[in-house]
Amino acid sequence: MSQTVVFPGSAVSPHEDQAAPETRIRSYWQSVGYRLRHDKATVFFGTMVLLIVLSAVLAPWLAPFDPYKESIIGRLKPMGWRGHLLGTDELGRDMLSRLLYGGRVSLLMGIVPVIFATCAGGALGVIAGFMGGKVNTGIMRTMDVFYAFPSVLLAVAISGAMGGGMSNGMLALTLVFIPPMCRVAETATTQVRALDFIEAARATGAGTMTIVRHHVLGNVLGPVFIYASSLVSVSILLASGLSFLGLGVRPPTADWGLMLSTLRQSIYVVPVVCALPGVAIFITSICFNLVSDGLRQAMDVRM
Amino acid sequence: MSPLDMSPDLDPRDRGGEQQPLLIVRDLRRHFPIKGAGGRAVKAVDGVSFDVRKGEILGVVGESGCGKSTLARLLLHLIRPDAGELVFDGDQVDAPRGITVAALRRQAQMVFQDSYSSLNPRMPVRDSVAFGPFVQGEPKAKAREIARDMLAKVGLNPDQFGPRYPHELSGGQKQRVNVARALATNPRMVILDEPVSALDKSVEAQVLNLLRALKRQFNLTYVFISHDMNVVRYISDRVLVMYLGKIVELGPVDEIFSHPRHPYTRALLASRPSMDPARRMEEPPVTGDPPNPIDPPSGCRFRTRCAYSEPLCATSEPALSAMGGGHIAACHMLDPASGHSAAGAMS
Amino acid sequence: MTRYILQRILYAIPIAFGVSVVCFSLVYLAPGDPLQTILPPDATAETIEIVKKAYGFDKPLPIQFAIWLSKVVTGDFGMSIATRRPVFDEIVMAVGNTGMLVVFAIPLAFSIGFSMGLLAGCFPGKVVDRSVTGIAVFGVSLPNYWLAIVMVIVFAVELSWLPATGMGPKGSDAFSVWRWSDARFLVLPVITLSMIPIGIIARTTRAAIAETRNQDFVQTLRAKGLGEMAVIRHVVKNALPGVLAVMGLQFGYLLGGSILVETVFTWPGSGFLLSKAIVNRDVPVLQGTILVLAVAFVTINLVVDLLQSLIDPRIRRG
Numbered sequence: 001m002s003q004t005v006v007f008p009g010s011a012v013s014p015h016e017d018q019a020a021p022e023t024r025i026r027s028y029w030q031s032v033g034y035r036l037r038h039d040k041a042t043v044f045f046g047t048m049v050l051l052i053v054l055s056a057v058l059a060p061w062l063a064p065f066d067p068y069k070e071s072i073i074g075r076l077k078p079m080g081w082r083g084h085l086l087g088t089d090e091l092g093r094d095m096l097s098r099l100l101y102g103g104r105v106s107l108l109m110g111i112v113p114v115i116f117a118t119c120a121g122g123a124l125g126v127i128a129g130f131m132g133g134k135v136n137t138g139i140m141r142t143m144d145v146f147y148a149f150p151s152v153l154l155a156v157a158i159s160g161a162m163g164g165g166m167s168n169g170m171l172a173l174t175l176v177f178i179p180p181m182c183r184v185a186e187t188a189t190t191q192v193r194a195l196d197f198i199e200a201a202r203a204t205g206a207g208t209m210t211i212v213r214h215h216v217l218g219n220v221l222g223p224v225f226i227y228a229s230s231l232v233s234v235s236i237l238l239a240s241g242l243s244f245l246g247l248g249v250r251p252p253t254a255d256w257g258l259m260l261s262t263l264r265q266s267i268y269v270v271p272v273v274c275a276l277p278g279v280a281i282f283i284t285s286i287c288f289n290l291v292s293d294g295l296r297q298a299m300d301v302r303m
Numbered sequence: 304m305s306p307l308d309m310s311p312d313l314d315p316r317d318r319g320g321e322q323q324p325l326l327i328v329r330d331l332r333r334h335f336p337i338k339g340a341g342g343r344a345v346k347a348v349d350g351v352s353f354d355v356r357k358g359e360i361l362g363v364v365g366e367s368g369c370g371k372s373t374l375a376r377l378l379l380h381l382i383r384p385d386a387g388e389l390v391f392d393g394d395q396v397d398a399p400r401g402i403t404v405a406a407l408r409r410q411a412q413m414v415f416q417d418s419y420s421s422l423n424p425r426m427p428v429r430d431s432v433a434f435g436p437f438v439q440g441e442p443k444a445k446a447r448e449i450a451r452d453m454l455a456k457v458g459l460n461p462d463q464f465g466p467r468y469p470h471e472l473s474g475g476q477k478q479r480v481n482v483a484r485a486l487a488t489n490p491r492m493v494i495l496d497e498p499v500s501a502l503d504k505s506v507e508a509q510v511l512n513l514l515r516a517l518k519r520q521f522n523l524t525y526v527f528i529s530h531d532m533n534v535v536r537y538i539s540d541r542v543l544v545m546y547l548g549k550i551v552e553l554g555p556v557d558e559i560f561s562h563p564r565h566p567y568t569r570a571l572l573a574s575r576p577s578m579d580p581a582r583r584m585e586e587p588p589v590t591g592d593p594p595n596p597i598d599p600p601s602g603c604r605f606r607t608r609c610a611y612s613e614p615l616c617a618t619s620e621p622a623l624s625a626m627g628g629g630h631i632a633a634c635h636m637l638d639p640a641s642g643h644s645a646a647g648a649m650s
Numbered sequence: 651m652t653r654y655i656l657q658r659i660l661y662a663i664p665i666a667f668g669v670s671v672v673c674f675s676l677v678y679l680a681p682g683d684p685l686q687t688i689l690p691p692d693a694t695a696e697t698i699e700i701v702k703k704a705y706g707f708d709k710p711l712p713i714q715f716a717i718w719l720s721k722v723v724t725g726d727f728g729m730s731i732a733t734r735r736p737v738f739d740e741i742v743m744a745v746g747n748t749g750m751l752v753v754f755a756i757p758l759a760f761s762i763g764f765s766m767g768l769l770a771g772c773f774p775g776k777v778v779d780r781s782v783t784g785i786a787v788f789g790v791s792l793p794n795y796w797l798a799i800v801m802v803i804v805f806a807v808e809l810s811w812l813p814a815t816g817m818g819p820k821g822s823d824a825f826s827v828w829r830w831s832d833a834r835f836l837v838l839p840v841i842t843l844s845m846i847p848i849g850i851i852a853r854t855t856r857a858a859i860a861e862t863r864n865q866d867f868v869q870t871l872r873a874k875g876l877g878e879m880a881v882i883r884h885v886v887k888n889a890l891p892g893v894l895a896v897m898g899l900q901f902g903y904l905l906g907g908s909i910l911v912e913t914v915f916t917w918p919g920s921g922f923l924l925s926k927a928i929v930n931r932d933v934p935v936l937q938g939t940i941l942v943l944a945v946a947f948v949t950i951n952l953v954v955d956l957l958q959s960l961i962d963p964r965i966r967r968g
């Protein structure tokens with residue numbers, strides 16, 4: 001080595017603790033949880049969501065009446081009539097019980113497609129993003145075609161052509177949500193893929209699957225999860241919309257969208273009772289929306 | 304070169320003996336096709352040949368965009384070369400009779416330019432360090448053990464820093480983690496792509512000294528990329544100067560700094576900030592932007608910015624010629640038979 | 651510039667093609683024999699034979715698609731099962747009626763949404779901002795068909811100010827926007843429909859305004875001593891193109907979203923046509939309407955993109 005020592009040869013001191021403050025180190029998800037717990041609004045709406053889900057699950061135990069029991073004399077009665085807290089519908093069935101039972105179908109039709117679409121769209125997006133090139137073009141251009149339909153239209157088209165019904169409706173909604181989900185996952189993956197730590201992982205000799213599992217998924221999960229949570233509310237709205245058009249469950253099964261549709265004939269008799277299923281949809285949708293907003297904020301930690 | 308710096312005892316994995324270069328690079332080429340440019344390409348690395356000797360630190364310098372990082376990635380086959388071959392300790396890489404890319408990666412590692420993006424933001428740094436050994440077959444507990452050990456070796460207390468996430472570390476600490484990660488798989492060769500360029504001067508010195516200490520301790524060979532002539536001078540045994548994807552000069556560090564032959568090298572040396580008037584040269588520093596690497600100038604690529612450019616330089620490309628003592632450079636002025644008016648005057 | 655326009659148009663062609671493939675396959679999604687789904691149940695053997703020939707049902711799928719596409723581009727969408735009229739005629743009339751709703755709903759939504767967003771963006775963090783943000787969340791969570799029902803209950807049933815459904819006694823053909831006795835029927839559907847994009851427009855505007863206000867040039871304007879009103883004028887001018895683009899997209903969404911609203915108001919537009927087709931299992935009408943609406947949506951997206959690139963040169967490079 002030449003004589004000129006440009007840098008004063010400061011020997012490496014072992015364990016130089018560069019004034020590291022003793023902070024508790026939380027993992028990403030721990031800090032998200034911490035922030036969520038301290039966000040009062042989100043905690044409140046989260047509790048609401050929980051209650052709504054619970055009331056649907058526990059409907060058989062909570063419902064005061066049999067939701068299918070018709071009554072010729074007790075049709076379209078106002079709220080509070082003979083113990084019917086929320087009145088009765090056009091066939092004399094108890095509204096409260098039907099709303100509780102209806103929540104089961106409505107929530108199921110709203111949530112299941114989001115779960116399926118998250119798995120399928122997320123996987124497609126990660127594949128497209130990580131493989132890049134022709135695979136990416138192929139997948140993403142196909143998605144663009146489905147993107148070219150307004151979502152309501154696509155849902156109506158598919159489930160309408162398939163003849164309606166609950167499972168067709170869920171299938172249609174899944175297909176509607178796969179493209180946007182795929183896009184979110186693809187964008188996140190493409191961003192991550194360009195970062196050096198992926199190269200570093202490849203430099204250790206790790207295979208594609210190992211890299212995706214250890215290094216890609218952890219970074220893609222956040223955005224995908226945020227997006228999925230925001231889809232739930234959209235999905236509940238769309239699902240009840242399909243039922244409203246007669247593309248969901250068949251009568252006499254209780255479902256919020258379908259109830260709204262059949263009660264529409266009776267708005268001149270008991271307007272308030274007729275609007276109730278819509279209130280249920282609205283409240284559920286808004287609670288999911290606000291929880292999703294809170295989640296988005298809590299997960300927006302710079303890392 | 305003090306004898307202490309050389310590695311006296313050979314690695315048990317050594318195959319070719321001391322005289323066999325650890326890495327032989329021949330005619331390495333990589334062009335990046337440009338979309339919508341009608342088949343044209345960025346000639347990022349365009350026919351590069353050199354040897355990396357066992358136990359040395361080979362410095363690679365050049366301006367931003369000259370292809371240093373591309374070269375580094377090619378050396379590990381992180382991107383596939385369009386042409387050329389790599390021979391690692393006598394075995395050709397990715398060839399029927401040679402060693403596989405995976406085998407190469409067990410013996411060579413890389414520290415990346417951007418210390419921020421080269422650590423997974425969602426992983427505690429000890430897991431990032433342990434990932435390499437884990438992938439290469441160590442059981443999880445053993446990999447963790449190695450990671451703790453390596454973090455301590457780079458001067459980070461594993462209990463304190465190990466569980467942290469990258470954003471909770473300073474730039475210097477992150478780069479130490481990157482070094483630990485590269486060394487965790489016990490490589491023989493490490494490619495360091497501008498490992499200190501994002502650090503401030505005091506931290507830079509610490510990390511450089513750490514790198515030298517580790518090299519001695521683990522018998523390593525470094526390819527050290529930098530755009531800072533001072534850093535390269537401090538750390539390297541030999542220096543390779545790149546310009547627009549090609550080697551323009553290569554030689555022992557003292558030779559390069561005391562007798563630079565290529566006008567580009569001289570201009571680079573003249574452009575470094577220096578307080579010492581004796582070190583300033585007559586040479587004008589490099590001015591202007593480098594030419595577009597898609598359509599590099601014909602003949603000598605440096606001619607558009609060279610003070611000695613003549614019509615000859617536009618028509619014929621200078622070859623690397625030997626100056627003795629392992630010093631080579633590519634300039635018409637160094638070749639008396641070239642026809643350049645200044646030819647011979649310089650040699 | 652021309653290059654960008656050409657590129658964008660070229661890009662829309664495969665999309666439109668893909669859209670037609672999806673619409674074509676709708677018939678095959680339907681349970682049962684595709685031939686049965688596009689024919690009335692009481693079709694005679696002769697008719698079946700004719701249709702089978704005309705659509706090439708005995709030929710392989712790609713050929714069937716080619717035949718179908720060549721018919722579609724000339725406006726031959728087949729016959730409605732329910733009305734036995736050409737699908738094309740039904741669609742033309744319905745799309746016109748929907749267009750009438752949308753043409754009124756968009757400016758209404760824009761003016762309300764933009765004002766709300768502007769207010770919120772100018773007073774970030776204040777009460778106005780938070781209430782606007784709250785209303786925006788309400789807006790996107792609102793089932794619009796339920797809103798339609800509530801509108802009917804309040805304004806038609808309880809207050810009897812406006813008619814609840816339909817287009818009036820004279821129907822679609824004699825409808826004139828300029829006569830109040832006809833235009834009355836527009837009011838409720840238009841208001842309901844305009845509620846769908848208000849929340850999104852307000853959100854977008856708020857974000858655009860807040861972002862622009864933080865940019866350097868605005869600080870400079872302020873430093874120069876420009877009054878707050880003048881600064882806001884500058885800010886609005888800069889934020890407008892982005893908001894307009896989002897609104898252009900909403901235009902397309904309204905075409906789709908009108909399905910439910912039109913059903914409630916029995917407004918004889920494309921959405922109502924669709925919901926009738928669903929009830930009647932009238933697949934040709936379903937297919938044709940979806941195709942027309944989707945192609946319209948693609949075209950609108952294209953036009954919005956091109957307009958935006960004319961206004962804002964930054965887009966072209968992106």
Ligand SMILES: Nc1ncnc2c1ncn2[C@@H]1O[C@H](COP(=O)(O)OP(=O)(O)OP(=O)(O)O)[C@@H](O)[C@H]1O
Pocket residue numbers: 335336345346347365366367368369370371372373374416530596
């Ligand atoms: N994946 C790629 N695709 C296309 N072009 C690339 C790619 N990677 C690098 N290039 C181009 O190749 C040339 C060399 O890039 P490289 O990153 O190797 O330069 P560098 O010498 O490392 O520069 P710096 O000092 O700024 O890091 C540049 O012109 C760059 O734009």
Ligand SMILES: [Mg+2]
Pocket residue numbers: 371372373416496497
């Ligand atoms: Mg580089």
